Amino acid sequence: MAIPEPRQTYTIETLSTFAGATTATFVVANAVQSLLHVNPAWVALVVAELICIGTALARREKEGGSLPTMVLVAMLNGVLVFSSAAGVTQVGSSLQRAAEPPGAGAEAPAIDRTFLTPWP
Numbered sequence: 001m002a003i004p005e006p007r008q009t010y011t012i013e014t015l016s017t018f019a020g021a022t023t024a025t026f027v028v029a030n031a032v033q034s035l036l037h038v039n040p041a042w043v044a045l046v047v048a049e050l051i052c053i054g055t056a057l058a059r060r061e062k063e064g065g066s067l068p069t070m071v072l073v074a075m076l077n078g079v080l081v082f083s084s085a086a087g088v089t090q091v092g093s094s095l096q097r098a099a100e101p102p103g104a105g106a107e108a109p110a111i112d113r114t115f116l117t118p119w120p
Helices: 018-036 041-063 067-099
Strands: none
Touching: 018 041, 018 067, 041 067
């Protein structure tokens, strides 16, 4: 049986998974940080909440259910997704620093924000 070629990287179904939501939050938050050279942690929290609430509302259209309950659970899931994405960023940052030679980071400007710069 041949494996079909993917047509989309993300779908509502993939974003509805913990791994999909965490990966999307990680990528979007770090891309914003890298592009704008700022790293407010709330950006990642907002992204995680939007993904979790948006996918919950999309599922509600298909499955039904109580709106307040779905939003509450989605908000709690958003905090979990944010925490996981922040943890991945911290691990990636520590691995990046460990690969640098000793004293290499001393000359770097404090404002320089790369893809894996830790969120405050």
